[in-house]
Amino acid sequence: MNEQPRFLLSRLLQRIDSPLGAKRIYYVLLVVCGLLVVVGALIPHHDAYGMGAIVARIPGFYGIYGFVMCALLVLVAKALRRILMRPENYYAPHAIDSEEIQKDGESST
Amino acid sequence: MSIPPFLFYLAGALVLPLIPKGVMRSLFLLLVPVLALTQFVLLPFGEYANAELYGYTLILMRLDALAYAFSLIFSIAAFLAALFAWHIRDTTQQVATLVYSGAAIGAVQAGDLITLFCFWEATAFASVFLVWARRTTGAYFTGLRYLIIQMLSGLLLLAGVILHINATGSNLFVQFPDMSLAAVLILLAFGIKCAFPLLHDWLQDAYPASTATGTVVLSAFTTKLAVYALARGFPGLEVLVYIGALMTLFPIFYAVIENDLRRVLAFSLNNQLGFMVVGIGIGTPLALNGTVAHAFCHILYKALLFMSMGAVLLRAGTTKGSELGGLYKSMPYTMIFCVIGAASISAFPLFSGFISKSLILSATDKQGYTLVWLALLFASAGVFHHSGIKIPYFAFFAHDSGIRCREAPWNMLLAMGLTALLCVGIGIFPQPLYNILPYDIPYFPYTADHVVFQLQLLLFSALAFTVLMRTGIYPPELRSVNLSSDIVYRKWLPKFLLWTWGGIEQFIVSITTPLRRESWQAFRNIGIVLGNDRGSGAMLLWVGVLLVLLLTLTYVAR
Numbered sequence: 001m002n003e004q005p006r007f008l009l010s011r012l013l014q015r016i017d018s019p020l021g022a023k024r025i026y027y028v029l030l031v032v033c034g035l036l037v038v039v040g041a042l043i044p045h046h047d048a049y050g051m052g053a054i055v056a057r058i059p060g061f062y063g064i065y066g067f068v069m070c071a072l073l074v075l076v077a078k079a080l081r082r083i084l085m086r087p088e089n090y091y092a093p094h095a096i097d098s099e100e101i102q103k104d105g106e107s108s109t
Numbered sequence: 110m111s112i113p114p115f116l117f118y119l120a121g122a123l124v125l126p127l128i129p130k131g132v133m134r135s136l137f138l139l140l141v142p143v144l145a146l147t148q149f150v151l152l153p154f155g156e157y158a159n160a161e162l163y164g165y166t167l168i169l170m171r172l173d174a175l176a177y178a179f180s181l182i183f184s185i186a187a188f189l190a191a192l193f194a195w196h197i198r199d200t201t202q203q204v205a206t207l208v209y210s211g212a213a214i215g216a217v218q219a220g221d222l223i224t225l226f227c228f229w230e231a232t233a234f235a236s237v238f239l240v241w242a243r244r245t246t247g248a249y250f251t252g253l254r255y256l257i258i259q260m261l262s263g264l265l266l267l268a269g270v271i272l273h274i275n276a277t278g279s280n281l282f283v284q285f286p287d288m289s290l291a292a293v294l295i296l297l298a299f300g301i302k303c304a305f306p307l308l309h310d311w312l313q314d315a316y317p318a319s320t321a322t323g324t325v326v327l328s329a330f331t332t333k334l335a336v337y338a339l340a341r342g343f344p345g346l347e348v349l350v351y352i353g354a355l356m357t358l359f360p361i362f363y364a365v366i367e368n369d370l371r372r373v374l375a376f377s378l379n380n381q382l383g384f385m386v387v388g389i390g391i392g393t394p395l396a397l398n399g400t401v402a403h404a405f406c407h408i409l410y411k412a413l414l415f416m417s418m419g420a421v422l423l424r425a426g427t428t429k430g431s432e433l434g435g436l437y438k439s440m441p442y443t444m445i446f447c448v449i450g451a452a453s454i455s456a457f458p459l460f461s462g463f464i465s466k467s468l469i470l471s472a473t474d475k476q477g478y479t480l481v482w483l484a485l486l487f488a489s490a491g492v493f494h495h496s497g498i499k500i501p502y503f504a505f506f507a508h509d510s511g512i513r514c515r516e517a518p519w520n521m522l523l524a525m526g527l528t529a530l531l532c533v534g535i536g537i538f539p540q541p542l543y544n545i546l547p548y549d550i551p552y553f554p555y556t557a558d559h560v561v562f563q564l565q566l567l568l569f570s571a572l573a574f575t576v577l578m579r580t581g582i583y584p585p586e587l588r589s590v591n592l593s594s595d596i597v598y599r600k601w602l603p604k605f606l607l608w609t610w611g612g613i614e615q616f617i618v619s620i621t622t623p624l625r626r627e628s629w630q631a632f633r634n635i636g637i638v639l640g641n642d643r644g645s646g647a648m649l650l651w652v653g654v655l656l657v658l659l660l661t662l663t664y665v666a667r
Binding site for chain 1: 243245246247248250251284314317318331336363365366369437438440441442445471474475477479482483486489490491494506516539556557558562565566567568569570573574575577579582583584587588589590591592593599600615632634635
């Protein structure tokens with residue numbers, strides 16, 4: 001990691017761009033999620049109707065729902081790959097997917 | 110005397126080729142949206158610029174709250190897109206962009222169905238040049254597919270409009286009172302442009318095929334024009350609630366496994382349209398306000414996301430997740446703007462998506478659509494998952510791809526900066542946007558529980574992403590394409606047509622060869638002129654069949 005990016009922002013980000021940094025972000029996220037559940041259970045609820053009013057009484061409902069559904073989303077999508085995935089040149093030459101990469105993508109003439 | 114804004118764009122498109130390429134022309138491209146905006150932005154609501162045609166009154170400029178909000182955001186989008194494309198020297202793209210933006214604004218200000226139809230077709234014709242502007246074989250064929258489907262939408266609209274005028278004697282574009290055949294045809298026409306499920310494939314097919322700047326333009330107009338048309342013609346049509354809910358759901362699965370990040374954005378565009386369609390289907394003032402507000406915010410943050418990926422395409426040469434990574438080192442500003450766009454589409458508090466999507470979600474729950482409400486919550490988490498995390502993560506972070514490129518040019522950064530500013534500005538101060546919505550009802554997005562629950566939903570989704578990444582379960586980005594319903598017309602139908610056409614041809618050859626070999630050869634030659642292979646000839650035949658079918662429909666309905 002001798003290479004120094006030109007931009008200050010990039011240099012700052014590079015400091016946390018490591019397995020250790022990723023681990024720290026993960027733990028911070030865990031703590032914040034825990035805090036949100038606690039806060040969510042304590043604050044008053046008023047702007048919900050119907051189902052929104054019911055689930056507002058379940059502590060952490062939104063969090064659990066988001067977590068479970070996202071995990072399901074990824075697992076189902078991953079399984080769908082078995083059925084849907086084809087090589088990149090499947091529709092070639094009638095599609096752009098497998099066309100040569102062009103540096104500076106477009107003609108500027 | 111006010112001039113309809115679309116005339117500025119059309120005149121601009123005519124004059125543009127005369128202006129020397131370079132700074133002068135780029136300035137001119139910025140000026141056109143501004144001049145056009147001055148024509149309507151301060152006008153009181155009403156009808157301007159009427160014309161008579163064969164006994165029908167054409168209303169070229171109808172301003173009411175709905176048309177105003179869409180005209181305004183279309184003008185802003187046209188301006189930002191022109192700034193983003195400042196460095197482009199391609200006359201085709203410049204003219205196409207002007208005609209396309211002008212036609213879209215003309216369409217939302219059209220007060221009658223005949224005018225609407227004309228602009229509907231104009232958006233299709235103009236926009237296909239943005240796909241073709243990539244100038245590769247793949248883009249050429251993609252453009253053809255795009256054009257055929259857009260034309261199909263136009264044909265359906267024309268048939269519906271003719272039936273409607275015959276039945277009611279009125280060509281005014283207002284809410285359709287019942288679901289007559291005419292209304293169904295028009296709904297289908299709107300549905301194609303709005304990318305309803307199974308009618309959606311053109312969107313994910315064509316948008317990633319355009320140029321770095323062209324996709325930004327494409328993303329703003331066509332689909333939101335359809336949303337406008339639906340909101341005008343079919344508010345409160347209940348089936349739209351379920352169509353919209355489906356639209357929010359299925360694209361997110363595709364988005365997870367899609368490799369081309371601009372196609373991922375096209376999927377999330379489709380998902381966001383779903384929210385707007387749900388709002389139209391519910392049709393209460395709160396829901397319709399939500400649809401208009403969401404369309405407004407959506408155009409901005411979607412343009413911002415497509416801009417950031419356009420900048421990546423320009424500099425790194427690709428937007429494939431499998432090839433990218435670590436770009437924060439080379440393009441940190443683009444990364445920041447991308448993250449702002451991602452936060453906006455994910456509806457983080459203080460960003461624009463939050464203050465618009467909330468209206469639709471509240472309206473859904475208020476009207477008792479519990480399952481749809483849960484589906485929309487899921488879709489919100491899902492859109493954060495792929496647009497909010499996947500796009501910035503795989504482009505700018507993840508494993509370092511080793512790509513070292515320059516930061517985006519100044520004009521792209523400026524365009525992204527302004528768009529990002531609008532996204533954050535609207536998110537923090539939603540009231541000016543709320544003020545231009547069709548219905549005057551107070552709404553307060555920033556209540557404690559609303560903010561906390563939204564953060565819970567989003568951060569736990571982020572947690573799911575991190576856990577799946579750490580455990581290696583998250584599917585890697587792979588160079589691939591994924592099958593969708595468009596396989597019907599991209600693989601199966603051509604195969605079938607070639608097969609039948611071959612059969613018909615053989616049959617004709619077998620009976621005509623003894624008689625007139627030369628004239629058959631002439632017939633073949635015509636086919637070769639019209640299209641360069643037998644597939645195109647077959648396509649022509651089918652277009653003919655379709656036209657006959659429409660004609661028959663018209664007579665039956667009399």
